[in-house]
Amino acid sequence: MINAVEKRRLKGKTILVVDDEEAVRKVIKAYLSELEVNVVCAESVARARYCLKGFNIDVILSDIAMPGGETGIDLLSWCRREHILAPFILVSGYISPDDVRFALSRGVQHVIHKPFKKRQLIEAVLSSFAVSDSYSNLVNSYIKEIELNQQLFMAAIDGFAAAIGARDGYTLHHSEQVADFAVLLSRRIGLDEKNIQTARIAGKLHDIGKIGVPESILMKKELLTASEFDVMKNHPAKAAEILGSLPSLAAVIDGARHHHERFDGSGYPDGLKGDSIPLMGRILAICDAFSAMITERPYRPAILPENAREEIRLNSSTQFDPQLVNAFLSIPEIAEA
Template structure:
């Protein structure tokens, strides 16, 4: 383990030498300074584990020096050395987080005992923070990689704060990115009904102070650094409070505010140190969650815009071909029922619903004179019609949420015996959802009037489906579909088990 570093800031050269020689002999790395400037340089030059500061330096009060050190090293561990420690000095020293005092003259045993105890306590605090604060936060961070929402993260942070500091009231406020105002995100603890509004108002005022000054705030009974907070707390039955900013990339993203009620032990410097580390880690996590949510929202907005564009295309197609509009509606109704009948999974059902509605979207790229032609299509025109599955797949290909629907649209004109288009797939090579759409498509075409012919009729459609089950159509899908329409339309007789046919449609 590396040697712990002690900075002795002492105006008396004899005491400086005593501390340096004795503590060095005990295994510590000791640096000495005799005035303000040299002390600040030494503090800035490297990490210091413990400061021994003379209260009366030649050019500055030792507590003023400590305050400067605390500005860049908030967790600085300190022993104040003095021959005349007044009550005013004592209160200020405690407020600054001083951990021990040595009264001149003192012996080497007192020096070593105080040093060892404070450094040992600090080591234990770091270990406690590591095991009880950082580890749970690391676990939250890991779970965030799979699934997590901001509310869950906030509950975890507040839970750790309550467990480690025994706070009675905890409020976590987050900065609104648009208005820059502080809004309560999560609050825990019981406030007496007649004081609730006043306590919340006080918490908000303290949080706003921390937001502006970007530094932690701690107050305990008898010590009020701001001159107004202690009196306000007492009137609201609160004894002490800690408020810490959540800093991320030079900006405050939130504030953690904790209070203890009268009659309970006040917060101490260890609580502040722990809350500071907690908020440092929590800020990273919350910022990541918010960034994730922002990216997710933008992706959803983009996807919704793409879906809206497709809907607009579908509406344009419906205006070109009225049959397509009614056909999509009927296909969706039958698709849901057939999916249930065949025991498809929820994911397959969702894909099938999209496929039933969007399978003909590619017809938007087919000239209107071909779609509405009142006579039989020429071979060239039929080839143009046959491009609509590929055009439809291309239209929806760029929408992430429809990625698994793309092949369903592409293959809805494939035939069970491999004689369909565009790829000539056969049997189980064709997605089950596409096989269902093929049956729905054919049945609806045969039971609807078109510009070039009257509908052959429902009974004829049933006969054709039975006839081409096993060749053009999946026989199991035909069976399920005929059972569905038999149940929904009593005039259609329930089919017997369909045997695959070897006859192909001409």
């Protein structure tokens, strides 16, 4: 008999029973009724796959040999390929030693031989539910940890961006705007979600090197002298130096270091040309210039978006990557700004 505590633990759990013989499915279902779990039955591997896609299955109990060519071993392989980790119990009249080895290597919990006793089945199923619980606890705790790390990471990034903004209100607004544009452009050129997030971070941090630029230069209303401009020009390399201490930020560092390179090779700090400029640098160069132009600065008023677009177009191939210019200008939010 199953005690009350176990019954509570099993409440709402679902087991998938896969067997081509209706009589066997009925016997298993009858044996399992004591557990008061949900039982979903499938008469073939194809049907089992369908059920696994549609239902939340906690434990799989499957026959091996079934008509139609696909076996319980095939179902097991498919599950693991699809990252379905539900504990798997094989029930079979005959299983070869090779199949046993393969099944165990794929994490099969139990192999039950037909004919089996009710007690045997119940015990195998109960221990598999326990494994299923510990799997889901483990997965949930990993997910929580990853989410927490991501939140902490983004909070640190925003902290960095705020540190620049504390000295210079323009840079904070500008960095947020460059991040937004960089996300739009990255998405437009089909980068994957991870690289889009990298572009966002690179946008937020691209000017972090301005922390090393004195306020007298940063806030100056008049045009900078040549020597002041030299100090200002140091900010991309300074950014790469600051971010260099953070692991796993390689593409962000590339973006920050190279956002003032020019496509024709006349930019700074490294005078890189064309495709040798890292993609994140070429993306930020356009987003940075566009954001700077449409924003009012101490030494000039904001430029109208249509004029800023024209300026970007005019500098395609000289300052900016021409393919990225086309992509940027075709973004609806930019084209209609």
